Amino acid sequence: MKHAHPFGSVFYRKLDHNRPVVSHGQGIYLYDETGKRYLDGSGGPLVVNVGHGRSEIVQAMANQAMAVAYAHAIMFTSEVLETYSQELAAVTPIEDARIFLLSSGSEVVEGALKLARQIQMARGESERHLIISRSMSYHGMTLGALSVSGRPGLRRPYLPMLRDMPHIQHPYPYRNDLSGCELAGRLEEAILVHGASDVAAFIAEPISGASLGAVAPPDDYWPAIRQICDRYGVLLIVDEVLCGMGRTGRWWGIQHWNVAPDILVTSKGIAGGYFPLAAIAARRSDIDAIADSLGDYNHGGTFSHHAVGAAAGRATLQIMHQENLVQHAALMGEALGQRLHARLGNHPSVGDIRGRGLFWALEFVQNRETKLPFPARQKVAWRIWESAFQLGLVVYYSQGCVDGQDGDLIMIGPPLIISEEQINELVDLLAMAVEDTLANL
Ligand SMILES: Cc1ncc(COP(=O)(O)O)c(C=O)c1O
Structure with a gap:
């Protein structure tokens, strides 16, 4: 998919950066210039606490x-x-x-x-x-x-x-x-x-x-x-x-x-x-x-x-x-944790599901018994992140949690205004991305 902006005068941290052009945001959703909607499941790196368009x-x-x-x-x-x-x-x-x-x-x-x-x-x-x-x-x-x-x-x-x-x-x-x-x-x-x-x-x-x-x-x-x-x-x-x-x-x-x-x-x-x-x-x-x-x-x-x-x-x-968002985050966090465990807790490559409030992470492993991580070169976290993005879900990924190199993480940190129904939507999209990516490694 070609996204690069025609002017192309910006350089980013990722020098092969080729991302969609964001157009606007409302509540927990972002929209790109083609009208595609993304559930903002991490507010970038956990920034968008009270939602877009306030x-x-x-x-x-x-x-x-x-x-x-x-x-x-x-x-x-x-x-x-x-x-x-x-x-x-x-x-x-x-x-x-x-x-x-x-x-x-x-x-x-x-x-x-x-x-x-x-x-x-x-x-x-x-x-x-x-x-x-x-x-x-x-x-x-x-x-x-x-x-x-x-x-x-x-x-x-x-x-x-x-x-x-x-x-x-x-x-x-x-x-x-x-x-x-x-x-x-x-x-x-x-x-x-x-x-x-x-x-x-x-x-x-x-x-x-x-x-x-x-x-x-x-x-x-x-x-x-x-x-x-x-x-x-x-x-x-x-x-x-x-x-x-x-x-x-x-x-x-x-x-x-x-x-x-x-x-x-x-x-x-x-x-x-x-x-x-x-x-x-x-x-x-x-x-x-x-x-x-x-x-x-x-x-x-x-x-x-x-x-x-x-x-x-x-x-x-x-x-x-x-809006009592601290209490709401605690309440919705329980729901998010339960939903993540219910939907992904038995997946053979999901080693750990952990979090507090509305900050959760999944750690992926090759083997749940030995906790062996995937080799960094397989870019598992990045692939899941990209797959989620294509499905219209923004999450946050990180690699290297085990030893600085290996260890794949997906992090979730939606706006604190998220509802339980939206949590279900988030987890369903994420589960699809996880299942699809890991089935096709
Ligand atoms: C715990 C912590 N401290 C400091 C920073 C640095 O913040 P900034 O990226 O705004 O410079 C970050 C960024 O992710 C962070 O997570």
């Missing part, structure tokens, strides 16, 4: 842009920024949080790494600069975020340019039966090996996203991690870029374990895709301590604290409250 958000952005679209954060604040930050802070698990807005997940990860360093400096711990993270994690594409990410394929070309930060083993109950305490013990070992006086923070996704596909750690993991961080004065940064903002049936992934982080970063769904928005949340007392002893938070950007972004985020948050 005129309330567009109107709020337009009103703000008409009033004033841009005024630099060093020179002004704005009513919308102040109000939104208060409202966002109120739903974070950080007591009395303050908010710093940027434009992407990678940027807020970078910002959080620097903030952790500055909080430590403000506490008189100026040696602390190391950030411990996990293997098979994903925190973004910029060089700082990639330094703490654990995805070998993405890191490989840039290894000489990355900071060598310690990575500890990731939780992965399907393939590794270490308890949460044992896994958390790896953090303690790393702190001791590198010297507690040098470690600034530990960063991790509460529920693993793009690299591992909706992996929740054992129940005792996060409380044990919190204790270890406290024992050694290490800050806990939770990366809620993907799993935050209601996606997993709680406002934040970490709330499944009742653990409070020191710093939280989020993006993707917080403005539903209407604006590239991202946020850092941190304790007021830590920000005050930086102000008192260092003067400034030494970070920023031309488009930080954007008023139109704040308007988009605020309108999205209002919809989340008004």
Whole structure:
């Protein structure tokens, strides 16, 4: 099929990119210029939390842009920024949080790494600069975020340019039966090996996203991690870029374990895709301590604290409250999980079906007993994704969950407004794509 746009002046990440031209979206559906309809079963990489075509958000952005679209954060604040930050802070698990807005997940990860360093400096711990993270994690594409990410394929070309930060083993109950305490013990070992006086923070996704596909750690993991961080004065940064903002049936992934982080970063769904928005949340007392002893938070950007972004985020948050979307995600997530198990649970190549709320993943294997993955060259996840796309279903795929190379995942993360009937439609289309692709390998 030929899709390439006649002008063809864009280059994409996939350099052989040849995709349909999207025309519009409404609710949980997207339409291309030929009129073909796609059920948006993943909102791209889990972005479209409140659905397409939300005129309330567009109107709020337009009103703000008409009033004033841009005024630099060093020179002004704005009513919308102040109000939104208060409202966002109120739903974070950080007591009395303050908010710093940027434009992407990678940027807020970078910002959080620097903030952790500055909080430590403000506490008189100026040696602390190391950030411990996990293997098979994903925190973004910029060089700082990639330094703490654990995805070998993405890191490989840039290894000489990355900071060598310690990575500890990731939780992965399907393939590794270490308890949460044992896994958390790896953090303690790393702190001791590198010297507690040098470690600034530990960063991790509460529920693993793009690299591992909706992996929740054992129940005792996060409380044990919190204790270890406290024992050694290490800050806990939770990366809620993907799993935050209601996606997993709680406002934040970490709330499944009742653990409070020191710093939280989020993006993707917080403005539903209407604006590239991202946020850092941190304790007021830590920000005050930086102000008192260092003067400034030494970070920023031309488009930080954007008023139109704040308007988009605020309108999205209002919809989340008004439509009870966090509870709805929890409820619909149960239905989605049940339906996936019922429809695909016995398929000989479906090794694992896992998820929380409206974030689910399927992991494919050659053999369910041995859990042997398909070789990467067979591109199983990509083929299923492509087959689903042809059938009119958008999902998200990833490869390499087992060892950085092999391991095929399909991820599902529809808009949180999805109905049970639409969940059935989603799973039926996905099952068709899975069955068809695997029968024809
Ligand atoms: C957990 C997590 N952190 C950070 C990022 C980076 O976000 P962005 O692509 O907006 O830079 C992502 C993106 O997928 C993510 O899933």
